[in-house]
Amino acid sequence: MPFASVNGQDVFYQDSGGDRPVVVFSHGLLMDHEMFAPQVAAFEDNYRCIAWDQRAHGCTATGETPAPFSYYDSADDLVALLDYLGVEQATLAGMSQGGFLSLRCALIHPQRVRALILLDTQAGLENPDNLPGYKQMIDTWATHGLPDEIADTIAGIILGTGSRETAYWQHKWRGWQSHNLLAAFHTLTSRDDVTDQLGAIEQPSLVVHGDADMAIPMARAEQLAEHLPNAERVVVPGGGHAANLTHPGPVNKAIESFLRRNG
Secondary structure (H helix, E strand, O other): OOEEEEEOOOOOOOOEOOOOOEEEEEEEOOOOHHHHHHHHHHHHOOOOOEEEOOOOOOHHOOOOOOOOOOOHHHHHHHHHHHHHOOOOOOOEEEEOOOHHHHHHHHHHHHHHHHEEEEOOOOOOOEEEOOOOHHHHHHHHHHHOHHHHHHHHHHHHHHHOOOOOOOOHHHHHHHOOOHHHHHHHHHHHHOOOEEEEEEHHHHOOOEEEEEEEEEEEOOOHHHHHHHHHEEEEEEEEEEOOOHHHHOHHHHHHHHHHHHHHHHO
């Protein structure tokens, strides 16, 4: 399997290769590179598609407790991966947590970012009303393993009700190690709000959001698009939090149009 030894860790990635414009796909919390299979399949003939696993996630996760990290560290990891692969500039496509790090990458490494595709994400913080419930679920999972009730709740939040992807991802979640789970959740809840900095991001941006997203309300997507100087917004009817995975048709259509003009 391909790993890049960067920033003191072995980062797993998949790279379709070729001398084409580059799109880097960054996954959401509790997910991994496989959540972008519908996008890689759709775009790899015309674009160099790179999908990777972030710290504490997927094949990058290890048996050792990761040092505390932020989404700025993850942004640095992404740039280090680009350096490793010899890529000067890329369009960054990030879902939820992947959007958090993509926004920060555009802020601290603007010269490396051609454009942004922001999928069911936001610039602000978690709703404080939701945090106690999230923490209780994560603590229970980390201490006792993942019970069916919590697995179903998480699937409902990320994938929506009745998704055909549910069983596959629940199987993956049951393989998580507690130290990675707790580290990833801490990074999520300790992040800063970058809303006031969005005006500095001049790259073309596409904000795609499912109108049934239970994790991040549509108002946050509207706010994100309003604060980015060069943004367009697309609503995915019926799409939940991982709309790119559960509703790839309209999401891919929006991405294709955007890349044709800006990629």
